[in-house]
Amino acid sequence: MRPTPRAVAAPRAPWLLIVPSLVLALFIISYPIFNIVYQSLHDVSRFGQIRGFSGWQNFYNVLDDPMFMSVLKNTIVWTICVVVGTVAISVPVALVLNQDFYGRGIARTIVMLPWSVSLTMTAVVWRWAFNDDYGMVNVTLQRLGVIAGPIHWLATPQYAFPVEIAVGILVSIPFTTTILLGGLSSVPGDIYEAARIDGANAWQQFRRLTLPLLRPFINMAVLLNVIYVFNSFPIIWVMTQGGPDESTHILVTWLYELGFRLGRPGEAAAVSLVMLVILFAFSLVYLKLQSLRGGQAEGDAA
């Protein structure tokens, strides 16, 4: 990576190349952030008119809302279940897809397929598939004799949320598997050869070789998935719109409802900021933990 003479001669060149992307991203991101902060500190009418400075009132309203705690709890359950479920399934799937077997190309394509479908469309199809009387899920389960009568999946609070979590996991697997496969492809094959000669069995090879080598990729996948899943809107919005009995709202869907259905944009802006703070706090803590652990691992190696 020795800098070439010309690169040194023009230290401004890289910045000139970066400026267009920086300007566009800042333009779309900075004003909305400023505006959200502004709205969250003002009394805003349902049509978006600013009626005066109100300090922390919007935040108090949100935090005092009886919905807030249940929505926050749902969001945490949703994020943890989907991310943990996704990673727990994706690791073995990636390991299998990394094997040499007949039809591997087809298998990879099938596993990746949900990625190509809009979350909205997926949610629409699953909503129909989970229809009480005519949906194919109940039809199939009844045919197989698993259930006696139709289950009202999306109309029952204790079923609707797990169903949405399952759909969330299914659509997150392709991205996660992709990252892990990339990681596996960078693992040199001869270290396994060496391990076999030393008499390590398959489980030991996985624990001692594959898992440590995959760790940076798993960390990356967890971080990005937490961000995506925490912000995921279409699945819940299309399948249940937060119902039944407001039992499946997470912060994003509640934020949307507040802002564009219930006419409380100031409070919606406050929820946005609360979410941003949560995300940033999580990312900082997570990255910090990773670098601590990474440092330790390097120390061990040395």
Added chain:
Amino acid sequence: MNRKLKRSLLCWLVLSPLVVAVLFPFAVMFFTSFKPASEVFVYPARWLPVHWRWQNYVDMWEAANFGVALRNSIEVSVLSTLLALAVSLPAAYALARFPFRGRGLYRQFLLVTQMLSPILLVVGLFRLAAMIPFGDGNLVDTKLSVIVSYAAFNIAFAVWMLSSYFQTVPRDLEESAWLEGCSRTGAVFRVFLPLAVPAMVVTAIFTFISAWNEFAVVYTLIRSPENKTLTVQVTDMVAGKYTVEWQLVMAATLAATLPVSVVFAWLQRYLVKGLALGAVK
């Protein structure tokens, strides 16, 4: 040979629950879309249609205003992809070729933009569009607002993918062009860009797909039917309706999904490579 066969069976066995779960919605879409209305709402329901009704697709085209929504989806996705690529290409080149101060800072900035998903900013994004005068009114309910937003939110992904591929293009090729009297800029255009075309095409297609599939931004910014894209149009067929004509909805989702899925299936291997390179560097 026999061992590989055994291993193949085992692998497919392990994958089978996931394969079923992935293909299930496609089967639901496909079979429902060919059922006459009388067979959709019949109890007990069955998987296969008795009478295959191709006419559903014609009816759906009318009911969903599919032609207009299709054109809007194409327009929005193509233009936002071009804009995202135009600003991401130089940035990715800079990241891949120059060791400059602030490089790490710029990468962190990209990660932060990934964190600020459109849905978090949607309240502010709406105000931004409402504030900018355009034509007779403002940018709310215009495709331009959606295009610019998509482009901006896709920069991080595009730069990440492109720069990781660019790093694999050998530097020597450009350097030897300089020795032959080619300027730095000339070398970029004559030597580097032709080699980078595959990476650009792959990135463009993935950016296109993410724009094609996006929901929250169009749902918020676009109001009038003549500007709606496929995702919003299909949701409108379902949301808040007392009776949903599911056979038409499934025809619409399948027609909107299949072309993209086919292209994706063909290209997904490049994604594995690109994301993996980007993830570690």
